[in-house]
Amino acid sequence: MSFFQAPDVAIDLGTTNTLIYVKGRGIVLAEPTVVVAEKQDRHLVHAIGDDARSLVGRTGDSYVVIYPLENGAISDFDSAEVLLRYFLRKAIGVSHLIRPRVLVSVPSGLPDVSRKAVREAVIWAGAKKVVLVDKPLAAAIGSGLPVYEPTGNMVVDVGGGTTDAAVVSTGGVVVSQSVPVGGRKMDEAIVNYLKKNSGMLIGDRTAEEVKMDLASAMPVNEGRTVQIRGRNLLSSHAMVARFTSAQAHEAVKDACAAILGCIKWVLERTPPELSADVMHSGIHLTGSASQLFALDQFIGYHFNMPVYLAKDPGDCTVLGLSYLIENEDLMLDLMRSNG
Secondary structure: OOOOOOOEEEEEEEEOOEEEEOOOOOOEEEEOOEEEEOOOOOOEEEEOHHHEEEEEEOOOOEEEOOEEEEEOOOHHHHHHHHHHHHHHHHHHOOOOOOOOEEEEEEEEOHHHHHHHHHHHHHHHHOOOOEEEEEHHHHHHOOOOOOOOOOOEEEEEEOOOOOOOEEEEOEEEEEEEOOOOOOOOHHHHHHHHHHHHOOOOOOOOOHHHHHHHHEOOOOOOOOOOOOEEEEEEEEOOOEEEEEEEEHHHHHHHHHHHHHHHHHHHHHHHHOOOHHHHHHHHHHEEEOOOHOEOHHHHHHHHHHOOOOOEEEOOHHHHHHHHHHHHHOOHHHHHHHHHHHO
């Protein structure tokens, strides 16, 4: 790489986590999409990414935890720009006279105004040219599906903030739908369940740990129980409550039902020829939250077709973007189509 020429960069900008791939180097960064700033002046940033994550739930009244993205869209532009600038500098350094070309994944249903916000935030963070790629297309490429062939392939990307379901064929998205349901919504459901049924408040990190350890998309025959520590909502004292796998399933079942609804919407609008391909090849799950226990079985049972969980599902989107930037012809086609 030339000292003067910045390498091409791929960013999987997620509601929960951000991954960055640098051309010729691989995945160089995977950190939470979170910022900790001073409460009185949010421009005074205290920590970003991993450093900020370690402070979640442990900050005093003088600090505020900011999640710059909500449901896949930028909700705090200034914080998003600061986070992206920090991540880009961490990934490629600042010893370049020419700014990098950047591919960024976005939810398929993201409105034009939100797409513009993403593009502008990445430009302000230091990019020369920004190309937006629909997340399900990138995830399909990254999971190894034959997206450039004239056959229908269905991918369902269950991320931190959104679920994107799409049928892709001949290098493009044919039908897609995005719903604001993902891993964070499941965490919130567990927090709310414990508030309502146990009178206890737990933090986001504890909820995520419970989801990963106990929650399931389908009822489980052999129940498990864990003890959760939190705060009593009535007395503000510390308390301990027992939480079962049955309760965890009850907490996340509405989120799982919303994912089913998203898939059903896409299947009902898929052209018959491509629908036949999907029935044969099945549904492919990507995204970090697709690892919820038995989610693949749950979807397969309701649609009576095979469902496959991708290898390293959380990396599929950034790997799909990496395939595009490592192939200059595809990169140039994307740049032309993005204007």
